[in-house]
Amino acid sequence: MELCSQNLEELSLWMEQQGEKKFRAKQVFQAIYHNRISDFSLMTSLPLSFREKLQKSFLFPSMQLVKIQEEDETKKFLWKLCDGYLVESVLIQSEERRTVCVSSQVGCKVSCAFCASGKKGWKRNLSSGEILEQVLLIQKFLSTENESVSQIVFMGMGEPLENYDNVVKAIRMMISPEGFGLSARRISLSTVGVIEGIHRLGQENLKINLVLSLHAPNQEIRQKLIPYAYKYLLPDLLEAMDQYFQNTGRDLTYEYVLFEGVNDSEKDAYQLSRLLQKKHACLNLIPYNPIEGGSWRRPKNEIIERFQQIMIEEGIPTTWRYTKGKDISAACGQLALQDLASRDLASRDLALQDIEKKPC
Ligand code: SAH
Numbered sequence: 001m002e003l004c005s006q007n008l009e010e011l012s013l014w015m016e017q018q019g020e021k022k023f024r025a026k027q028v029f030q031a032i033y034h035n036r037i038s039d040f041s042l043m044t045s046l047p048l049s050f051r052e053k054l055q056k057s058f059l060f061p062s063m064q065l066v067k068i069q070e071e072d073e074t075k076k077f078l079w080k081l082c083d084g085y086l087v088e089s090v091l092i093q094s095e096e097r098r099t100v101c102v103s104s105q106v107g108c109k110v111s112c113a114f115c116a117s118g119k120k121g122w123k124r125n126l127s128s129g130e131i132l133e134q135v136l137l138i139q140k141f142l143s144t145e146n147e148s149v150s151q152i153v154f155m156g157m158g159e160p161l162e163n164y165d166n167v168v169k170a171i172r173m174m175i176s177p178e179g180f181g182l183s184a185r186r187i188s189l190s191t192v193g194v195i196e197g198i199h200r201l202g203q204e205n206l207k208i209n210l211v212l213s214l215h216a217p218n219q220e221i222r223q224k225l226i227p228y229a230y231k232y233l234l235p236d237l238l239e240a241m242d243q244y245f246q247n248t249g250r251d252l253t254y255e256y257v258l259f260e261g262v263n264d265s266e267k268d269a270y271q272l273s274r275l276l277q278k279k280h281a282c283l284n285l286i287p288y289n290p291i292e293g294g295s296w297r298r299p300k301n302e303i304i305e306r307f308q309q310i311m312i313e314e315g316i317p318t319t320w321r322y323t324k325g326k327d328i329s330a331a332c333g334q335l336a337l338q339d340l341a342s343r344d345l346a347s348r349d350l351a352l353q354d355i356e357k358k359p360c
Pocket of ligand 1: 154191257
C-alpha cells in the first residue's frame with residue numbers, strides 16, 4: 001500500500017483500525033508534507049515501534065529515482081515504479097517559477113499522431129500517490145537548493161482525465177493545507193478534451209486551471225491530428241470549456257501546436273480567432289517538437305510570429321511557448337513510454353541522487 005495514496009481521513013481510519021491514536025495520521029502528514037521527510041527512519045518525532053509498523057505496512061516512497069537529465073533550465077527525472085515501469089517528470093526552472101510537469105499514466109491511450117507518449121500504447125494508470133510523489137520528490141531535490149515548487153502542470157505522459165479519480169485525489173492532496181499546500185491557482189491540467197471529465201471537474205470545487213489541447217481551427221483538421229476528435233466534437237468541447245469557466249471562474253487556456261502546412265496559415269489563424277472570441281481564453285502556441293518517426297515539421301519563426309500577431313490583433317491574448325529541454329526529449333509531447341529493454345538499462349545508470357530507501 002502506498003502511503004501517499006492515503007488521504008488524511010483514510011490514514012486516520014487506518015490508525016484507528018490498528019489501535020493507534022488518530023492524531024498519529026496528522027503527525028505522519030506533518031512529517032511528509034510539511035517537513036518533507038521521505039524516509040521513515042528520519043521521522044524521529046514518532047516512536048520507533050510506530051515507525052517500524054509504518055515501514056512494514058506502507059510503501060514510501062513507492063518509486064525510485066533512476067536518473068536526472070539536464071538541459072538549460074530544464075531537468076527530466078526518470079522514475080522506476082514499484083512494478084518496474086518507468087515514468088518521467090520535468091522540472092522547468094525560470095527566474096520566478098519552479099514548475100513541475102507530472103505524468104498521470106504509464107503510456108497513453110489517446111495516441112495523437114504527433115505525440116511520443118502514446119506510440120507504445122498504454123500500460124496502466126498512475127495511482128494518486130505516484131502522481132503526488134513526483135512532486136514531493138522533486139521538492140526534496142529543490143530543497144537542497146532552498147527552492148520550492150511553485151507550479152504543477154499535468155502535461156507529462158498520459159491523459160489526466162482518463163485517470164480521473166486518481167488525478168483528482170492527487171490534486172486534493174496537492175492543495176490541502178495538511179497536504180502539499182499549494183494554491184489551486186498554481187495547478188493546471190491539460191486535456192485532449194474528454195467532455196465528461198471536463199464537466200465532472202467543473203463540479204469538484206477545485207478551481208484549478210484548465211487547458212485544452214485544441215490544435216486546430218475546425219473539426220476537419222482536428223480529426224487529422226487527434227483520434228479523440230471523432231468522439232468529442234468541437235462545438236460540444238468548447239461548450240464544456242465555457243461551462244467550466246461558468247462553474248469555476250477560472251480563465252481557460254487553449255493550446256495550439258503549430259505544424260507546417262497543416263494548421264499554420266493566415267486563414268487558420270482567422271478561423272481560430274473566430275472560434276475563441278469572447279471565450280475568456282488565452283491561446284498558447286507551441287511549435288511542433290519533432291518526435292521519432294514523425295513526418296511533421298515545425299513552421300518557420302516568421303510564420304509563428306504572423307500567426308500570433310493575427311490572434312492578438314483579433315483580441316485573443318496569445319503567447320508563444322519557447323521550447324525547452326528538446327535535446328533531452330523533455331519538451332511537450334516528447335515524453336515517451338520506455339520499453340522493457342530500457343527498464344533493465346534503468347538499473348545500470350542508477351541514481352544521481354539516492355532518494356529511494358525501501359524496495360518494493
Ligand atoms: N494528454 C494531455 C497532456 C499531453 S502533453 C493533452 O493532450 O493535453 C501536453 C501538450 O503537449 C498537449 O497540448 C499536447 O498536445 C502537446 N504535444 C504533444 N506532442 C507534441 C509535440 N510533438 N510537439 C509539441 N507539443 C506536443
